[in-house]
């Protein structure tokens with residue numbers, strides 16, 4: 001549960017209702033959600049009667065409703081005129097995210113209230129991946145769960161995801177968990193047929209941890225990565241000690257920023273100098289990095305060891321240190337969006353974990369580069385040193 005208080009306000013009565021006749025196509029799933037591509041059935045040029053019934057008597061007929069839902073360009077804002085609740089007729093650039101019956105997950109309504117009251121106000125339009133709350137007809141969840149069962153039987157659903165289905169299915173035979181809402185997301189899927197691809201990365205800590213010792217040589221992200229490497233190899237696991245330094249990304253030095261972008265692009269794309277140049281220029285000119293950097297600094301000036309772990313500001317800073325960049329690269333354009341804003345809470349041992357991590361990074365010399373052990377970066381010329 002979040003300690004960031006949801007607004008407690010009621011959801012805008014204009015929250016759109018999804019028609020239950022939508023065609024659904026399974027795209028992917030994570031631990032807590034399943035992503036679907038959706039479309040109106042071919043013959044359905046106007047919303048089905050089930051949707052019309054959802055509206056009040058004052059609702060104009062569909063032909064009078066301005067059906068323009070614009071997610072993404074307006075930072076997730078629904079724009080619709082002339083109706084209490086807008087109807088969406090074009091789903092071609094949207095994906096539907098349905099929540100699974102995972103007891104530890106937050107309801108979509110609470111997740112949206114957190115996003116709309118805490119996170120969205122921090123960013124101007126077009127910076128975040130567009131997302132909007134929609135009301136969910138139970139019949140749609142029933143069909144989606146039937147599809148999951150079918151995919152499971154035919155061996156298409158990943159084995160480690162099986163046996164967990166979607167919340168909001170009213171059938172007594174299904175796992176029971178209430179969920180009346182879903183998210184419509186701006187579709188960042190690249191069109192590979194025209195040479196597009198998607199980069200995903202976390203920029204992590206763009207300013208130094210206020211708890212780092214004054215004589216630090218490494219940023220929080222690089223210090224933590226090296227310590228994780230050290231722990232992994234002790235357990236005989238594979239780990240990577242080379243990685244993206246967030247300070248390079250925000251250094252305003254094109255050479256350093258390019259080094260960071262090469263890490264993001266990875267081999268063989270990182271060998272394409274023109275591509276490196278193009279993505280570097282786009283990221284350096286994008287508003288995301290500078291906004292995130294500024295917010296991380298202003299929301300957590302004290303750092304993990306001194307901050308109030310119940311404060312909304314500190315927890316928001318932790319969320320912003322863990323959000324994800326989605327960068328769609330096409331032959332002519334580079335489009336960056338931020339997403340994956342998970343509510344952070346110091347509960348369930350998380351607060352103790354953050355503090356323990358920070359003490360270890362300081363005490364074992366990971367910030368200062370004085371850690372004990374014979375590590376690959378100790379070889380001449382490979383030392384990991386970060387600069388602001």
Ligand SMILES: [Zn+2]
Pocket residue numbers: 218219220221222223244245246247385386387
């Ligand atoms: Zn670094």
